[in-house]
Structures are given as C-alpha cells and as structure tokens.
Amino acid sequence: VSSRAGLVNRQVILARRPLGIPQAEHFDVTSSLVPALDPGQLLIRNHYLSVDPAMRGWVNEADNYRAPVPLGSVMPASAVGQVVESRSDHFGRGALVVGRFGWQEYAAVQAELVDRVVEPDDRLAPSLALGVLGANGLAAWFGVREVLRPSPGDTVVVSTAAGSVGSAAGQIAALMGCRTIGIAGGASKVDMCLEGFGFTAAVDYHSPSFAADLRAACPDGVDRYFDNTGGWITDQVMSLLNVHASVAICGTASLPVGDAAPMGPRWERRLLTRRARVEGVLVGDFREGFPDAVRQLTDLVRSGHIAYREDVSQGLDSAPSAIAGLFEGANTGKRVIRLVG
Amino acid sequence: VSSRAGLVNRQVILARRPLGIPQAEHFDVTSSLVPALDPGQLLIRNHYLSVDPAMRGWVNEADNYRAPVPLGSVMPASAVGQVVESRSDHFGRGALVVGRFGWQEYAAVQAELVDRVVEPDDRLAPSLALGVLGANGLAAWFGVREVLRPSPGDTVVVSTAAGSVGSAAGQIAALMGCRTIGIAGGASKVDMCLEGFGFTAAVDYHSPSFAADLRAACPDGVDRYFDNTGGWITDQVMSLLNVHASVAICGTASLPVGDAAPMGPRWERRLLTRRARVEGVLVGDFREGFPDAVRQLTDLVRSGHIAYREDVSQGLDSAPSAIAGLFEGANTGKRVIRLVG
Numbered sequence: 001v002s003s004r005a006g007l008v009n010r011q012v013i014l015a016r017r018p019l020g021i022p023q024a025e026h027f028d029v030t031s032s033l034v035p036a037l038d039p040g041q042l043l044i045r046n047h048y049l050s051v052d053p054a055m056r057g058w059v060n061e062a063d064n065y066r067a068p069v070p071l072g073s074v075m076p077a078s079a080v081g082q083v084v085e086s087r088s089d090h091f092g093r094g095a096l097v098v099g100r101f102g103w104q105e106y107a108a109v110q111a112e113l114v115d116r117v118v119e120p121d122d123r124l125a126p127s128l129a130l131g132v133l134g135a136n137g138l139a140a141w142f143g144v145r146e147v148l149r150p151s152p153g154d155t156v157v158v159s160t161a162a163g164s165v166g167s168a169a170g171q172i173a174a175l176m177g178c179r180t181i182g183i184a185g186g187a188s189k190v191d192m193c194l195e196g197f198g199f200t201a202a203v204d205y206h207s208p209s210f211a212a213d214l215r216a217a218c219p220d221g222v223d224r225y226f227d228n229t230g231g232w233i234t235d236q237v238m239s240l241l242n243v244h245a246s247v248a249i250c251g252t253a254s255l256p257v258g259d260a261a262p263m264g265p266r267w268e269r270r271l272l273t274r275r276a277r278v279e280g281v282l283v284g285d286f287r288e289g290f291p292d293a294v295r296q297l298t299d300l301v302r303s304g305h306i307a308y309r310e311d312v313s314q315g316l317d318s319a320p321s322a323i324a325g326l327f328e329g330a331n332t333g334k335r336v337i338r339l340v341g
Numbered sequence: 342v343s344s345r346a347g348l349v350n351r352q353v354i355l356a357r358r359p360l361g362i363p364q365a366e367h368f369d370v371t372s373s374l375v376p377a378l379d380p381g382q383l384l385i386r387n388h389y390l391s392v393d394p395a396m397r398g399w400v401n402e403a404d405n406y407r408a409p410v411p412l413g414s415v416m417p418a419s420a421v422g423q424v425v426e427s428r429s430d431h432f433g434r435g436a437l438v439v440g441r442f443g444w445q446e447y448a449a450v451q452a453e454l455v456d457r458v459v460e461p462d463d464r465l466a467p468s469l470a471l472g473v474l475g476a477n478g479l480a481a482w483f484g485v486r487e488v489l490r491p492s493p494g495d496t497v498v499v500s501t502a503a504g505s506v507g508s509a510a511g512q513i514a515a516l517m518g519c520r521t522i523g524i525a526g527g528a529s530k531v532d533m534c535l536e537g538f539g540f541t542a543a544v545d546y547h548s549p550s551f552a553a554d555l556r557a558a559c560p561d562g563v564d565r566y567f568d569n570t571g572g573w574i575t576d577q578v579m580s581l582l583n584v585h586a587s588v589a590i591c592g593t594a595s596l597p598v599g600d601a602a603p604m605g606p607r608w609e610r611r612l613l614t615r616r617a618r619v620e621g622v623l624v625g626d627f628r629e630g631f632p633d634a635v636r637q638l639t640d641l642v643r644s645g646h647i648a649y650r651e652d653v654s655q656g657l658d659s660a661p662s663a664i665a666g667l668f669e670g671a672n673t674g675k676r677v678i679r680l681v682g
C-alpha cells in the first residue's frame with residue numbers, strides 16, 4: 001500500500017460543449033480516487049494551473065490545430081507540480097516539474113508529459129514556468145526572434161501588449177533595439193505598457209481615436225507586428241505596413257472560433273504592394289529550442305530586463321470561470337490558479 | 342542632322358483616369374516628332390510592347406507599389422526594341438534590347454531604362470523577353486523557387502494557371518518534383534493546363550462544382566499556393582492549406598483596386614492553426630538574380646522543358662483596349678503587341 005492510498009483527487013471536467021467562449025457552466029468539478037500508477041508513470045501534486053486563451057479553441061468543436069477535448073475528460077492545461085510518487089527512472093520523488101497535467105489536484109501521468117524540471121530559485125516563483133518562463137514567454141521569444149526577426153530601429157507593434165505574451169514580446173523587441181508600440185484595452189493597461197513594460201508608446205483600442213492614435217504612434221509605418229487579436233484591431237495595423245513588413249499571428253483573441261470565418265477587409269493587395277508576410281506561429285513548433293530559450297529568458301527576468309505580471313487566484317473552484325475572464329480582459333498579467341504553496 | 346530627322350512617333354497617352362479596369366476610352370493615340378537625344382540617351386524603335394495585368398494598378402489613383410501614371414504621359418510598359426541611335430557608351434546602334442520603353446513606336450530614353458540585351462536566337466522569338474523570358478517567367482521563377490520553395494511531392498496549386506505567369510509557375514514546380522494543380526477559367530483553359538503545360542490536374546473556376554473539384558484534386562491538402570487572383574478563388578484554396586503551407590500572392594486579378602479593400606473571410610485562424618505563411622511577391626525585388634534566372638529559363642524553354650503561349654495583336658492601335666481584354670480572360674497566353682517584325 002503506497003503512501004497515497006485513498007487520496008481524493010478533485011478535477012475540472014469539460015461537461016458541456018461550448019459554442020464560443022467557455023463559461024463556468026461548461027465545466028463540472030468532480031472528485032475521484034487517485035489511481036495506482038503504471039510503470040513509467042508519475043503522480044504529480046499540482047501547485048499551479050495555467051489558464052490560456054488558446055483553451056477556447058481546444059474545447060470548441062471547430063477546426064483547430066488539435067482535436068477538441070472530449071466531453072467528460074479533465075480539462076487539459078499546463079501545470080507546475082511536485083512529484084509525490086514515481087515509477088519512472090526520469091524523475092524522482094520531490095522534483096518540481098512543469099508539464100501537461102490538466103486542471104486537477106493530482107495527475108497520474110506518463111513521464112513524457114513533463115516538459116521540464118523547475119529549479120528552485122529564491123527570486124523566481126515556480127509559477128513563472130507557466131508564464132514568462134513557459135509557453136507565454138517562449139511564444140514571445142520565438143515569435144519575435146525567429147519569425148519576425150526585426151532589425152534595430154524597426155517599429156514593432158504588439159497587440160494584447162499588457163498581457164503575458166504581449167508584454168514579453170514588446171520587451172524582447174526592445175532588447176533588440178526596436179521602437180515598440182503596444183496596443184491594449186483601457187487606460188490602466190496602456191499605463192502598464194508604458195510604466196511596467198517599457199513600450200515606446202501605447203494606444204488604447206477602446207478609444208474612439210484608436211486608428212488615429214496608432215497612426216500617430218507609428219509615424220514611419222509598421223515594420224513588424226506581433227498579433228494576438230486578429231480582427232478589426234489587426235486591420236488598423238495592416239493599413240500601416242511598410243514594404244517587406246512581417247506579421248506573426250500568435251493569437252486571435254478578437255475573433256470567434258468556428259468553421260465559418262468572420263468577414264473582414266481582404267489583405268491581398270496590401271500584402272502584394274508591400275511585399276509583406278503574414279505567418280501563423282504556434283510555440284510548440286519550436287520545442288527543440290526551449291531549453292536554451294528558457295535559460296536566456298530566466299537570465300533576463302532575473303536581471304530585471306524582462307518584467308512580468310501574474311494574476312493569481314486561489315483554488316480549483318476558480319478554474320471554471322477563468323477562461324471567460326481572459327476574454328473579458330479582466331486579468332492583468334498571466335492568469336494562474338494556485339492550489340498549493 | 343541625324344538620320345531620324347522628322348521621324349513621327351505615335352504614342353499611347355493616359356488621357357483620362359480610370360476607376361478600376363482601364364478601357365480603350367481612357368487612352369488617346371497621339372503623334373509627335375521624335376526629340377533630339379541628350380547625352381547618355383538611346384533612341385529605341387519598339388518592336389513588341391507588353392500588356393500586363395499590373396497596369397490596372399499603375400493607372401488607378403489607389404494605393405499601390407508605385408505612384409499613379411500621370412495623366413497626359415505615355416503609358417509605361419516593357420518593350421523589346423532596336424537601338425536606332427545611341428548617345429550612350431553602353432549600347433550601340435542595332436542592338437536588340439528589352440526595357441521600360443512605354444507604349445509608343447519610338448522611345449528616347451536613358452540607357453538605364455534598358456533591362457538587358459536580347460541575343461538573336463533562331464528558335465526563340467525576341468518577344469519572349471516580355472513573357473516567359475521576361476517579367477512573367479521571372480515572377481514564376483522567383484515566386485516558386487525563392488518564396489514558395491516546395492519540396493518534391495508537395496501539392497502546389499496555381500491560379501490563372503493557363504496564363505503567362507501561372508503556366509510558367511506550374512512547370513517550374515513540376516520540374517521540382519511537385520504535384521501541380523492549375524486553376525483556370527473555362528474548359529479550353531483547363532485543357533491547355535493539362536495538354537500544354539503539364540499540370541497534374543486542373544479545375545475550372547467557372548464550374549459550379551469548383552470547390553468540390555479543387556478538393557478532389559488535392560486529396561492530401563495544399564502545401565504551396567502560387568496566387569494570381571486573390572478573392573473567392575483564393576478562399577477555396579486557403580480552406581485546404583496544410584500545416585506549414587506557404588502562399589505567394591503574385592497578383593490580385595479577381596480583386597478590384599481601390600483604397601477600400603473588398604470584404605472576405607478572415608484568414609487569421611486558418612493561418613494560426615496551420616502555422617501557414619502568406620507573402621506578397623513583386624518580381625522587381627529579385628533584380629540581382631535576373632541574369633542567372635534568364636539564362637536558366639532560356640535553357641529550359643529551348644530544351645522544351647518549359648512551354649509558353651503568346652497572344653499577339655498587330656499595331657499600336659490595339660493597345661488601348663488590351664488591358665481590359667486581360668481581365669475578361671480573352672487572351673490565351675502572354676499578350677503582346679507587335680509593331681515591327
């Protein structure tokens with residue numbers, strides 16, 4: 001009989017299929033006993049759970065880069081947790097790891113679902129492995145450095161600039177010598193872009209003068225655009241693209257998911273006349289570069305060159321409504337759920 | 342007194358500003374005396390004039406990659422002609438050259454407007470320097486080889502596949518080992534794609550079953566798309582893009598020109614979920630590679646590996662209606678106007 005006999009695991013289950021943004025009522029919180037481990041498995045006690053805009057796409061039935069989450073299964077999510085039992089040679093008991101452990105208190109998983117070990121660090125919270133030192137920071141890192149590849153002096157525009165990915169993207173571009181223009185919703189997020197994340201300028205897309213403000217912030221046009229929204233915000237940036245400009249589409253927060261795409265102005269002539277490039281970016285395609293990028297990001301965060309914000313809620317019961325909160329712009333910084341610690 | 346004293350030059354002048362596709366009534370044909378040459382200038386007698394879809398964009402006042410042609414000036418165009426008088430050290434009398442000489446019988450131009458010398462060749466008509474051995478073939482060459490960079494076995498779709506650029510693009514992709522799918526308007530152009538240009542399959546966008554036909558021709562999806570149309574034809578191809586697909590926008594024949602873009606389904610989510618790339622391509626950006634590409638294209642045309650078609654009309658008076666003809670799909674192959682020879 002192992003030490004965890006009779007352990008109860010609380011889990012967030014996708015119970016109903018949403019059409020669009022998932023709300024609290026699409027999930028159930030259930031309890032079950034932790035199963036016995038198979039050879040090669042780990043039992044993880046989750047400390048922090050991630051909440052990501054991409055989850056909207058995962059739970060809808062529309063065309064996406066992965067199959068929809070099946071009804072009745074645990075909501076997939078990245079999490080930071082501690083190995084409390086191991087039947088794997090790769091990770092011993094006590095190790096702090098980040099991986100695809102789902103929205104639950106305990107995860108009995110194959111060791112392959114571990115993305116990396118989180119080294120203890122006095123100054124860096126382990127939850128950062130879900131944000132600036134995890135998928136968010138890595139999406140910014142590879143989106144800016146490998147896809148956009150700006151030159152010093154370039155004007156780089158970032159949408160959702162006060163968010164976890166956008167704030168990192170702006171700071172990485174600034175470290176490359178670029179002028180960085182943040183797009184965010186509301187005066188307090190604009191302030192955060194300027195004061196917290198060092199954008200050269202920031203504009204509020206809630207403002208009726210947004211289009212003119214953006215144009216004024218980009219007097220030499222736009223060379224690179226790190227896009228997390230799509231839609232009408234993106235249309236305003238597209239109209240300012242310079243010759244040989246590049247756009248990285250890293251998120252589509254302003255667009256509905258669904259198989260019928262919403263309508264918008266066609267980009268073809270703008271792309272042709274400016275010889276511009278638009279490219280979709282998923283961080284998972286850059287997996288081979290993660291270890292080195294995490295090392296560099298860790299150094300930049302430790303040395304204060306990259307700032308971040310976290311928005312932490314307490315307890316598994318805060319998970320079901322958390323995705324909807326992201327799309328309401330309610331959070332400031334990376335949204336994580338603390339279970340332990 | 343030079344040998345050309347009193348020579349009358351007939352010219353096609355942009356007389357009225359079109360809104361959209363220029364028709365015959367937007368041009369006047371006028372006569373004037375050939376001017377005396379300044380130092381560094383050449384007098385060219387034009388033999389063949391080019392007619393290009395891009396001319397629509399040049400004469401409209403809308404945003405484009407070059408300033409609109411001023412009213413009252415000679416219509417710009419590539420042409421093949423013979424140097425009949427030279428005050429330049431670079432080209433002697435008698436040389437056959439291709440360059441930006443305009444829609445006129447004689448052009449008094451700076452030697453810099455010559456793109457290259459056309460070597461006499463028993464088997465290759467000099468007019469090919471305007472088509473498969475000129476901007477059209479070069480757009481296909483660089484668009485496929487430098488921008489799309491397909492791998493052997495890739496499914497490559499080409500729109501306006503029976504046209505001068507599209508037919509070359511399909512054949513260049515086939516030489517790289519790709520499955521090539523042509524999109525053309527009408528049964529005879531579909532036949533031309535299959536019989537004349539060796540496409541693996543070809544589909545008729547006039548057919549009510551176009552979307553299903555295209556899907557059936559691309560059972561493994563679309564890896565690369567060489568696009569000359571934009572608009573609803575392109576939307577059908579976009580819906581079939583594979584992961585890491587690439588699209589080169591080389592023309593927008595199906596779209597109006599104008600500062601207000603027409604509406605269409607937004608591509609953002611498709612590009613993101615497929616990590617696909619869309620890029621505008623103008624052949625002029627590849628100027629440094631022209632000499633080598635012309636040599637290779639010449640060898641491929643001479644050896645029969647790249648077939649072409651020309652649609653030749655006689656005389657300067659056929660020019661004013663020629664652009665409109667392109668957009669009606671009236672021509673088969675590269676449209677040129679013969680003045681001499």
